[in-house]
Amino acid sequence: MRDVAIIGVGLTRFGERWEHGLRDLMAEAGLNALNDAGISSDDVEMLFGGVMASGRFIGQEHIAALLSDQLGFKNIPAVRVENACASGGTALRQGYMAVASGIHDIVAVGGVEKMTDVTPSEATSALGGAGDQEWELGQGITFPGLYALMAKRHMHEFGTTEEQMAAVSVKNHSNAAKNKYAQFRKEITIEDVMNSKPVADPLKIFDCSPISDGAAALILAPLEIAKKYNDTPIKISASTQATDTLSLAERESITAIKATQIAGDKAFKAAKMERKDIDVVEVHDCFTIAEILAMEDLGFYKKGSAAKAIADGETALNAKLSVNTSGGLKGCGHPVGATGVKQAVEITWQLRGEAGERQVKGAEIGMTHNVGGSGATAVVHIMERVN
C-alpha cells in the first residue's frame, strides 16, 4: 500500500441551482478539480461518482458513465457508488483504495445531487430511502423523525437541551456566512432556531440541513508523484468505513452511532494520531443532534458532554477545535451525494491555507466524517499537509 494525496479540488456553489442540471453541476465541479490539479481529462484513469437518489430526483441512474462522458474522460472505468448520505465519502474511499493499491495513479472522485427538481415532500420521501424502508419509513416515520428519536433519547439520558442543539446551527451558519460556496450566507441566533417551524419534535427547521443542488470533485494521485502536480499535496493519512444495522430498533443504543465510533477509532489507529492532533474537522451535521453525536462518537468529547461544549463555543472557528468551517451540511447545504466529497474539499483548502475568512490558523491535520442514513454507514478520513 502506498500513500495517497489529493492534488486537485473543485466545487460548485451549493443551493437552489434552478438554472443548472445535474450534468452541468458535475461538469463545473469536475473541471474546477482538473484545473486545480493542472491535468487534462486524458490523464484520469478511473472515476468514482457518489450520488444518492438521482433516480428519484431526476430519473437518471448510471451517473458515473454520464460524469465520465461529460468530462471527456477516455473510455475509463467509471463506477457510481451509493451509501445514502455517505455516498461522497464512500466514493472518496474507493478512489483512495484504487490509488493506494497501485492499480491506478490518477483517479477522479465526484459527488453530486440535484434535489430541487422535485417537491419537498417527494425529496423527503426519496431521502427516506436512506433508512429502513420496510421496518421504519414504511411504518410512517420520516427521516427527520429518526433523528428526532435520537435527539429525544439524548436529551433524556444526558440532559441535552434544545438550546444546545440550536447552538450547532448558529455556529455553522456563522461559518457559512464566510463561505462563498454556501447555500446560507447568513448569521442566525439561538432565538431564530428556537422560534423556527417544528419538523419532528424536538427538531425544528433550523435544526435540519436543507434540500440542495451541488457538486464536488477531487483528483487523487500517489503521494510520491503528487508534487509534480501541486506544491501543497494533501496526504490522506487514514480512510476507514464501518456499518451498523439499518434500522434504529436493532441497535444497542440510539444515543451513539456505532459505525462512527468504529470508523473513527480505526482512522486514528491507521494514522497513528490522537484526537488532540486534529486541527479542523468536517462532521456530518444533517441535523444538529448529529453533530453532537459525531463529536462524542469520534472521541473528541465524552458521551453526553459535547452539547454543552459546543454551546460554550469550544468548536467555533479558531476556538479549541474548529468544526464545520464550511458551514457544515446545515449552513453550506447538503446535496446528498456531494457532501462527503465537499468535506474533503474544505479540509484541503484549510490545510493548504486557502480558506480565506474562515481559515483555521496553522491547520496541519484535518478530518472528515460522513454518515449514511441514521448511522448505518460512517466513513472517516484523516488528512495532513506534507511539505
Next chain:
Amino acid sequence: MRDVAIIGVGLTRFGERWEHGLRDLMAEAGLNALNDAGISSDDVEMLFGGVMASGRFIGQEHIAALLSDQLGFKNIPAVRVENACASGGTALRQGYMAVASGIHDIVAVGGVEKMTDVTPSEATSALGGAGDQEWELGQGITFPGLYALMAKRHMHEFGTTEEQMAAVSVKNHSNAAKNKYAQFRKEITIEDVMNSKPVADPLKIFDCSPISDGAAALILAPLEIAKKYNDTPIKISASTQATDTLSLAERESITAIKATQIAGDKAFKAAKMERKDIDVVEVHDCFTIAEILAMEDLGFYKKGSAAKAIADGETALNAKLSVNTSGGLKGCGHPVGATGVKQAVEITWQLRGEAGERQVKGAEIGMTHNVGGSGATAVVHIMERVN
C-alpha cells in the same frame, strides 16, 4: 497484484417472486454463497452490492448496509455500486480489486433487484434511467427504443434479419428450460418470437428480457488460500471495464458497442488468451440484438456475421461456442442488479462441472460480459478452472 478466486456462489430462482422482498432475496443468495464457500458471515471483510434502481422500485437506497445487516456481517465496510444493468459486473470488479490489491482477503459480492412491486410502465420508466434522461428518454424514446435503433441500423448495414434475432431468443429459452433458477423454463420457436407482440420495431416482446426479481452472490478470496475453502476454486484471469458516451447520438457507430470492444480486448490481453480459448460465455442479451452485438464486439465473430452464425446454431449448447447456457437475460430473467453476478455464478458452475443438464463438456475457461444501458458501460471477466 495477486490472483483472485471465486470460492463460493449463491443464487435465488429468478422470476416473479411475489412472496419475497428484496431483503429476503439477498439473504437467500448470500447465505447460499456463504454455505457454498464453507465460511461464516464473520469471515467476510468487505461487501460490494450491485443494484440499479431500488430507489424507484421499492423506495430503498443504502442497499449495501441493508445487505450487510441482513447477512449478519460485522460492521464491515459495505458499498453499493450502480452502473445501470452492469451494476452486478461492476460490483464483482470492485470486489476483485479489493482482493487483488491485498487490501482484503475474503470479500462478498452481491447483486439484487426487486422489480415486480411496480407496474410494467413504472419499471420501463425506471430502466430508462440507464440511458440519457435529458438527451434521450426525456425526448420520448423508451429504453427498448434505443436498442431498436441499433437493431434497425444493424439490419440496414449487414442484412441482419428479424428471424436471426429471434434465433437468439429460441436458443436462450432452450438453455433456460434446463436451468431450475430460470424465469422461463420453456422452449419456444422462431414463429413464437415472430408472432409475439411488437415492443419497439423491429423488437418484439420475445426479443426482450423480462422484468424479474432475483439475487446472486459470490465469495472471493486470494487464489493462494482458495483451496482451503474449495476443491475447485475458479480463478479470475481478467477483470476489465470501459465506458462510452451515455447517449447513442454521440457515438461513432451504433452497430457496435465500443465499451464492449475495449473491455473485451483488454480482458484477452490481461489473461493472455485468445478467443478460441474460451469454452463458455455469458453475454448481455437484454435484447436479442444485444447478443449479436456482443458476439461481434467481443471478437468471436466479424462485424455483421454473428447473426447468421447464431441462427446456424454455432452458439448453441455444446456447439462451436456455448453462449448463455444459463438462458441469458432473456430466458433466465434479468433482475438488473443481479445479472452481472449471476453470469459469474453460471460460469463458476460450468467450470466446476456442476451445470447439470446444461453442462458444457470439458469447460475450462469461461467469460462474462455485462453491459450498462445502451452500452455506456461494459464489464468483462475471464475465469478459469485451476486444479
